[in-house]
Amino acid sequence: MTPELLTLTLAALLQAVQFVLYAVPANLELGPGYTMSPRDREPSKQLSTKTARLGRALDNHFEGLILFTIACVTVTLSDQSTAFTAACAWTYLGARVLYIPAYYFGLRPGRSLIWAVGFFATVLMLLAALL
Numbered sequence: 001m002t003p004e005l006l007t008l009t010l011a012a013l014l015q016a017v018q019f020v021l022y023a024v025p026a027n028l029e030l031g032p033g034y035t036m037s038p039r040d041r042e043p044s045k046q047l048s049t050k051t052a053r054l055g056r057a058l059d060n061h062f063e064g065l066i067l068f069t070i071a072c073v074t075v076t077l078s079d080q081s082t083a084f085t086a087a088c089a090w091t092y093l094g095a096r097v098l099y100i101p102a103y104y105f106g107l108r109p110g111r112s113l114i115w116a117v118g119f120f121a122t123v124l125m126l127l128a129a130l131l
Contacts, residue, residue, distance in 0.1 A: 004081055026051055064122070075125055088121040088122070
């Protein structure tokens with residue numbers, strides 16, 4: 001397994017952990033009546049600020065993981081895995097790990113800077129595959 005595919009697998013597992021970190025307090029706050037319903041209506045109460053942040057961080061990871069997956073698959077299938085692309089992949093994963101508490105605690109501008117590190121690491125992987 002290439003380092004890029006290893007980090008992709010770990011990023012997917014991180015996403016599963018993020019889901020649990022969000023789902024548990026969201027279910028406790030909203031109750032099973034709403035969370036087990038078809039959710040055709042808005043909940044009768046709002047999530048707490050920090051639980052809502054965990055939900056937005058999870059959504060953000062879904063979005064970022066799409067581009068990162070493309071980068072990992074492109075590098076791997078084109079047999080262009082290098083120390084540079086591996087470092088970019090590990091940088092992405094590290095940024096995603098740091099993003100969770102940064103978003104949870106509302107760190108500004110830290111959260112955005114951490115996001116940017118992960119995004120640009122992914123873009124660099126894609127550019128490395130082209131060159």
